[in-house]
Amino acid sequence: MKTTILISAFSLLFIACDSEKKSGETSVSLKSKYIITDSGLYPEGIDYDFKNQKFLLSSLQKGAIYAMNPKGEFSVFATSSKLVLPTGVYTDEIRNRLIVANADLGISQKSTTGSAGTIATVSIFNLASGELIKEVDLKNFTPNAGSCPNDIAVDKNGNIYITDSFSPIIYKLDTNYNASVFRENTLFQPKPNEFGLNGIVFHPDDYLLAVKTDTSKLLKISLTDPENITEVTGTTFNAPDGIELDKNNNLVIVENGLGLGKTYTFSSTNNWSSATKINETNIGKDEFPTTAALATDGNVYVISSKLGKLLSGDKSQSSYAIQRVN
Incomplete structure (x- = not known):
């Protein structure tokens, strides 16, 4: 990875994760807001495990995956020697696996001299135990270019x-x-x-939706026709990060702290040729929200990463929120 790209990454770090809509699991009572206290955590990706009833989130700084149950109890869930800067996380309850995208931007506790830009992997963990199942290397596809595996979607x-x-x-x-x-x-x-592609989801009607951060665009991507990639019109936001389908297949887009730190919910009546904003929630620019997860209670929750602090050199932040989107 070129040094100039890495330097820019420190000021433009907005990585995403998502979880597709899930159903058929028993709901539990969740608080409208949780506060995680853990010095230097800097969480980034989040998803909700419907099967085991817990949030799972990635820590950019500590290179590990953490779990938090509905009571707010928090602990390390999974890690590996190759997991340096985990970005997107995806809970696949049907196949009992946790999928994690992983990179190295030189800012993790696990980064070493010269390691930035050398890692591009996907890690697969057992969703119940956190045991490592498989790690897949993607760096061979970009041997002479920058790479930052970011967000994850899974089709049917x-x-x-x-x-x-x-x-x-x-x-x-x-x-x-x-x-x-x-x-x-x-x-x-x-x-x-700058950062390009970011959050991605699989839509039940068999296509992908993804945001592109540098141009603030929402794209619809066919699974069958390589040339069929279109921009969804009618959307306005800046610095889009994670995206998530809610229980009604409306799309929640997280605007991180490089924008205004908000979430926007869009609906579509024409198979995502265009979209209309139906809701907006202010999280806070300094909170630097990154990603969102649909939980078993039918609500979407957003995580605040405080990444602006980390990128300015402050590694001591200890309070992070997970809160419900209105």
Whole structure:
């Protein structure tokens, strides 16, 4: 990865994760807001495990996955020697697995001299135990270019899709974890020294929706036609990060602290050719919200990462919120 890209990444770190709509699990009572107290955590990705009733979130600074139950009890859930800067997390209850995208921007406690830009992997953990199942290397697809595996979506057959924020690529892992480039397109190309593709979801009508951070666009991507990539019109936001489908298949887009630190909920009546904003929630610019998760109570929850503090050199932040979107 080029040094200029890495330097820019420190000031433009907005990584995403998402979880697709899930159903059929028993609801539990969740608080409208949780406060996590853990010095230097800097959480980034979040998802909710419907099967085991807990939030799972990634820590950019500590290189690990953490779990928090509905009571607010918090602990390390999973890690590995290769998990340096975990970004997006995805709970796949049907297949009992946790999927984690992983990179290295040189700001993790696990980063070493010269390691920035050398890691691009996907880790698969057992969703119940946190035991490592598989790690897949993606760096061979971008040997001479920047790479930052970012967010994750899973289709109805169990195929995994991963965005890359530094290269114009969406990767695919099939059901046997064979890796390939699913789409490479100039529409995905990030501006110089900026983040491109970010949050991604699989829509039940068999296509992908993804945001591009540098251009603040929402894209619809066909699963069957490589050339069928269109911009969804009618949306306005800045610095989009994570995205999530709510229980009604409306789309929640998280605008991080490089924007205003809000969430926007959009609906569509024409299969996401266009969209209309139906809700807006202010989280706070300094809170630096990044990603969102649909929980078992039918509500969407957003995590505040405080990444602005980390990127300014402050590694001592100890209070982070997970809160319900109105």
